[in-house]
Amino acid sequence: MFPVFVINLPSSEARRDKVSKRLSALGVPFELFEAVDGREKPHPLFDRYDSERCKRHRRKCMSGGEL
Secondary structure: OOOOEEEEOOOOHHHHHHHHHHHHHOOOOOEEEEOOOOOOOOOHHHHHOOHHHHHHHOOOOOOOOOO
16 A cells, blocks of 8 residues: 555644544545645745746746645
8 A cells, every 4th residue: 555645734724634534534544744835935945946947847837835
């Protein structure tokens, strides 16, 4: 079986609880992974994103939410 990661914003408590209950009821082991809301403020890891490289390979660079 493949590992299951639940990616969830800290502010989305209801979603986290709902998904956790469903997976637990099914006996599926999972790991919670705290997401970053890039729409609010830039995360330090965003500095590693090379927008110039992106422009060479894509039409549009990723938004903060996509990163």
